Amino acid sequence: MSGRAAQNIDLTTRLGPIELRHPLINASGTFDLFEVAESLGLGEGEAGTRLLLDPPFAAYVPKTVTLAPRRGNEPPRILETEAGMLNSIGLPNNGIDVFVERELPRLLGLPRPLILNVGGFSIQDYVVTVERLRRALDEQTSSRPTAAPWTERVGLELNVSCPNVHSGCMSIGADPDETAALLRAVRPLWPGLLMPKLTPNVTDIASVARAAEAAGADALSLVNTFKGLAIDRVSLRPSLGGVTGGLSGPAIKPLALRCVYEVAATVEIPIVGMGGATEVQDVVDFLACGASVVAIGCATFRDPATARRLSGELADFLHSRSLSMGDVVGAAHR
Amino acid sequence: MRADADDRGRSDSDPGRDPAVVGRVVHSRTLGSMVELTVLVPGWRAARSGEFAMIRLVGSRRFLPRAFSVHSERPAEAGESGTRVAFLISPVGPATIELMAASKGSEVWVVGPLGRSFDIDALSRSEIGAGERWGGAGSRLLIVAGGVGAAPFLLLLERLADRVRASAPRAAEVLVLLGFRDSPQAAVLDAFEPPLAALDALGMRARMETICEDGSFGREGLVTDLLSEELSDGDALFCCGAHAMCEAVWDLCRTREAVRAWFSLEAGMACGVGSCQGCVIPMADGRLVRVCREGPVFSGEEAFGESGHPCVVGGGGS
Numbered sequence: 001m002s003g004r005a006a007q008n009i010d011l012t013t014r015l016g017p018i019e020l021r022h023p024l025i026n027a028s029g030t031f032d033l034f035e036v037a038e039s040l041g042l043g044e045g046e047a048g049t050r051l052l053l054d055p056p057f058a059a060y061v062p063k064t065v066t067l068a069p070r071r072g073n074e075p076p077r078i079l080e081t082e083a084g085m086l087n088s089i090g091l092p093n094n095g096i097d098v099f100v101e102r103e104l105p106r107l108l109g110l111p112r113p114l115i116l117n118v119g120g121f122s123i124q125d126y127v128v129t130v131e132r133l134r135r136a137l138d139e140q141t142s143s144r145p146t147a148a149p150w151t152e153r154v155g156l157e158l159n160v161s162c163p164n165v166h167s168g169c170m171s172i173g174a175d176p177d178e179t180a181a182l183l184r185a186v187r188p189l190w191p192g193l194l195m196p197k198l199t200p201n202v203t204d205i206a207s208v209a210r211a212a213e214a215a216g217a218d219a220l221s222l223v224n225t226f227k228g229l230a231i232d233r234v235s236l237r238p239s240l241g242g243v244t245g246g247l248s249g250p251a252i253k254p255l256a257l258r259c260v261y262e263v264a265a266t267v268e269i270p271i272v273g274m275g276g277a278t279e280v281q282d283v284v285d286f287l288a289c290g291a292s293v294v295a296i297g298c299a300t301f302r303d304p305a306t307a308r309r310l311s312g313e314l315a316d317f318l319h320s321r322s323l324s325m326g327d328v329v330g331a332a333h334r
Numbered sequence: 335m336r337a338d339a340d341d342r343g344r345s346d347s348d349p350g351r352d353p354a355v356v357g358r359v360v361h362s363r364t365l366g367s368m369v370e371l372t373v374l375v376p377g378w379r380a381a382r383s384g385e386f387a388m389i390r391l392v393g394s395r396r397f398l399p400r401a402f403s404v405h406s407e408r409p410a411e412a413g414e415s416g417t418r419v420a421f422l423i424s425p426v427g428p429a430t431i432e433l434m435a436a437s438k439g440s441e442v443w444v445v446g447p448l449g450r451s452f453d454i455d456a457l458s459r460s461e462i463g464a465g466e467r468w469g470g471a472g473s474r475l476l477i478v479a480g481g482v483g484a485a486p487f488l489l490l491l492e493r494l495a496d497r498v499r500a501s502a503p504r505a506a507e508v509l510v511l512l513g514f515r516d517s518p519q520a521a522v523l524d525a526f527e528p529p530l531a532a533l534d535a536l537g538m539r540a541r542m543e544t545i546c547e548d549g550s551f552g553r554e555g556l557v558t559d560l561l562s563e564e565l566s567d568g569d570a571l572f573c574c575g576a577h578a579m580c581e582a583v584w585d586l587c588r589t590r591e592a593v594r595a596w597f598s599l600e601a602g603m604a605c606g607v608g609s610c611q612g613c614v615i616p617m618a619d620g621r622l623v624r625v626c627r628e629g630p631v632f633s634g635e636e637a638f639g640e641s642g643h644p645c646v647v648g649g650g651g652s
Contacts, residue, residue, distance in 0.1 A: 039627060040448075071622060072614070075615060308352075
């Protein structure tokens with residue numbers, strides 16, 4: 001475990017107005033804090049209680065919420081592949097109205113900043129959803145006027161990259177002009193951190209990143225999953241109910257690193273890098289390519305507290321190499 | 335929780351245990367075509383029958399853990415700390431084959447116990463008509479399993495013995511019906527003799543009947559053949575096995591009066607803790623529910639409805 005000296009390493013980092021105690025957050029849709037905590041038990045000393053009191057992530061990113069409720073895709077939804085997995089979940093959620101009423105209050109009570117995640121099927125969808133979210137945040141935080149403004153602890157990730165829905169979303173993120181149009185529409189409605197999540201399923205991710213930055217994005221997160229497919233050995237038909245799925249896990253790490261590297265070379269705004277990070281060396285790789293925050297995705301499926309271990313190991317790494325976060329972030333470009 | 339000034343997710347005064355712990359294989363026993371893998375798990379809370387754990391060999395090339403029902407529990411032996419938790423593993427794919435080959439001393443990631451269990455307490459609170467509560471002199475609990483589906487019921491029989499000793503509500507009689515594909519699968523039977531004998535010694539009527547699909551071990555046929563002979567009005571039934579078998583069992587239950595039945599169902603899981611939404615299956619009313627959170631134990635009514643419900647589940651536990 002970490003030595004005392006390593007505990008003094010400064011891991012803090014910023015994402016626009018939000019300060020993070022360390023650079024590890026969860027990837028949207030891969031970690032449902034309340035569900036995991038209930039699964040693990042909420043008794044005294046039980047693992048679920050600890051997760052809620054001391055979440056392993058520096059910020060919590062809930063699953064994508066859409067304007068209308070969604071059932072999600074038909075099963076089977078997941079399949080393990082070599083060094084990773086395919087998923088075709090399809091953004092099941094209860095819709096924004098239920099979200100702001102039932103989810104948001106308890107999310108605001110967590111001892112971590114939030115990065116909410118919104119998806120849509122048209123620019124108008126995003127506009128209406130974000131407006132409702134902002135109104136709810138204004139209302140639900142107004143009882144504490146002396147506290148810091150909610151923009152210092154609540155950001156917004158725009159999912160423009162889900163590969164498992166059949167319209168909107170990824171088609172917006174695949175096009176620089178559409179992405180820019182979405183950001184221009186949402187920017188005036190959202191005073192806090194605004195961060196589109198980019199798809200790697202494009203020819204030139206840097207051009208989408210530049211368009212988002214020019215249209216007002218405060219940060220970028222990348223990458224969502226790579227579109228993939230698997231065949232069932234018995235039926236010889238696609239294995240997943242949604243036919244295609246999104247590939248994640250260590251299998252995509254070199255592809256994701258390339259995306260982060262290319263985007264970091266062309267934009268000034270901070271980057272949340274993700275795609276198969278499982279061990280501390282993966283985290284360092286994303287930082288070196290230019291990410292200042294790294295999201296952990298399906299590695300959490302093995303161990304819900306993966307980020308707790310990785311943040312400790314990152315401190316150990318920096319200590320053992322006598323490096324600071326600043327030395328590592330973007331090192332591959334120098 | 336400590337003040338957050340320097341907390342990077344580590345704390346000297348941890349307020350609770352970690353969700354995933356590293357256990358150690360202390361025993362691996364081949365039972366015909368299956369393996370009973372016993373893992374010494376630190377910090378394990380006592381499991382209820384039907385609960386499962388996500389397990390994955392440390393250093394495995396498989397990316398995801400797999401879900402396994404808790405087969406039995408034993409206290410740690412001298413010099414050990416934790417609980418000896420046994421899992422019954424049948425060869426389904428590379429991950430299960432890898433676990434079956436794990437030798438004594440191998441390290442295993444364990445998250446659990448998880449999920450909704452079979453619930454004898456709920457059963458004993460239920461009325462069986464005319465104000466009469468289940469658990470009276472004529473009450474019977476039928477356990478119906480196919481192949482590796484027998485796994486959760488060793489623990490159930492052990493817990494049942496605890497209930498008898500504690501004079502807690504329970505059935506007057508337990509009847510175990512096990513179906514196997516072939517004689518190598520039937521090797522798991524041996525493990526069931528001691529708890530049945532223990533129940534018998536405690537004065538509870540306990541009986542086991544078996545049947546084998548290919549006729550290579552005892553009587554030839556399907557477990558539903560046994561069930562159709564044994565099932566009576568008012569019985570309670572716990573079932574675990576292939577989805578088609580569960581449906582056939584429920585169809586039989588529907589042919590009797592006032593039979594309550596619960597089924598442990600399966601789906602491929604990624605996280606096992608409600609995060610990924612990957613393990614959903616359709617319920618009779620069309621809702622998609624997570625096997626890991628809303629299940630794995632479902633009542634016959636919710637899973638299959640008033641009649642058999644066509645339900646396709648992706649292959650689990652490869």
